[in-house]
Amino acid sequence: MILKIADILKNLPWSFNSTAELPWLDRSRAEKSLQKARQQRRISEREYQLLDHWRELGYCIVKDLIPATAIDNLVAELADLFFLESAIPGLRIEGIQAENLPASLSHDQVLALDIEQRKALVNSIWRLHAFHEISPAAQAIFDNQNLRDLVNLIIGKSCEPRYSINFLHGTEQGLHEDMAVFYVHPANHLVGVWIALEDISADAGPLIFYPKSHKNIKVTDFFPDYPAVNLKNITAEQIPQYQDYVNQRAQNYDCQSFTAKKGEILLWHGMLIHGGGKINNTLLTRKSMVIHFIAEGGDYNDRALGPFNW
Template sequence: MGVKKRLLPGIPLIESPLFDAEVAQAELTTDEHEIAVALNRNGYAVIDFPDTELDARITRIRERLTAQFVETGLSSDGVVYGVGRIQDAWIKDPDVKAIATNRQILDLLERLYGRAAFPFQTLNFRVGTQQPLHTDAVHFSSIPHRFMCGVWVALEDISPESGPLQLVPGSHNWPMVDNATAGRRGFGVSSESAQLPYQEIWDAMVAAKGASIKTFEARKGQALIWCANLLHGGSPQIDPGMSRWSQVTHYFFDDCVYYTPAFSDEYLGRLQLRNLVNIVDGMPKPNSYLGEAVTQSPARAPRKSPTLMGRLRRWMQG
């Protein structure tokens, strides 16, 4: 007997209001079912990263990237260097790419969300971010909503003094904050931060709900899957000399429109669409909706930051 067709295919399985009935119909192992329940209830799940070569990869990543954290800006190879973080190191580091494209993770995400997943961005950190609580949904979102997630991997044992991750369990179920709810326009508006305009709102929601904040002191090799709207951040780095090596990969799912809500006015038809590359094969990943291609709006506002496709193109052209 085949799996019953989902009534709400435009909502990820793990976020469905029909979760209990749908997960019972899904072909999940016992472990996968536990992960699905954790994501549905809490907005995140902890797993051991499924890679027998992970220790060796971690050693090589740390050896190769250590000296590069002193750089800042966009390099000729398409990698973006910042203070304490490197974006899209997968372009030139095979181990970063291997973690991002791990087949078991991709298969797991497909079963949890009901659509095929693809990685589109990596971030490597040497130290804790100390970021305020925020959701990824203002940076990158999808239509249908919530078809995005992050997978964070600890590349060393994380000490309480190093600034471990902070999470707000259950916050993925809170309303998604966007420009419409915040009463602001975003399309074509420059901002020093995509998330700064919403910070006061998130902080107020946490306070109003009396929400608990959980600190994740991961051990090396543990991974955390989090939902698109989960509030998370970095706790204070008590010991400034301590590292917190980690890698996060962000994933979208097939047949969606991919865009940046912080710089969009959805209800005016003005979307800051993303021009993505599937890290698995290095090919462009087009925006689509129910199988129909979605092209860039003629009213698209220019953005100063180059797209990943543009960075790759310049790199290949020398």
């Protein structure tokens, strides 16, 4: 008998086989469970409102979790980054969209550019991955206990911050679901966090998202072999198919823009459709930090097999 890869994967310990593995707010009795938690005073009224909003819409917005001084310290570090006297070992600038420059540069390569090239680079689209591993200011936000406590409450178990990205400008990133990008088990034990490091203009390419798009959908609807296979290691031919799939799904929901004030935070469900809005004014910045939380023991990235698309 010849076994298909899907049949083999079903027997792996990371296969999805029960809705009981879903976070508590994704289960069929979530509304009743939430009401019971409020009645028993295991959660406050404010927490109830946030969690019920999450259950129904797939996101929530909070503020005042991160001190303004922590944000200011990070913004100051980012502002000086391309004009330091010596390079930071291990730091790379990724996703560069600047004329005559590659998509990725090490920090020492950036500092080797002439001053005008560096100024042009600062004003282009780029991103920093895992800056929290280098920057004490980014680390302070990454490890913020108030934020972690809220994520734990949403998922219903202990979670940890796993990945961070810092942006200076909007990206116009295509629509996607984060579960399609990360290798997470059990399903949906993932929370995206977008922190506004300044007031965000509607013309700066704000984060856009589609409330309720997290409902009645599973990551395995498009990736039947998930978490072994996701957007990072599907075939090149399947990538546009996924993009069409998400774009078509998004048409069933209203689009919202996160034109946040400095310090406001959007938390979203792992299956919520989101992306980068259109940049109408390239002179505007969109300073932000993104953190992805995953339930402890639920990050299967190191088990994934390539080849990878990025």
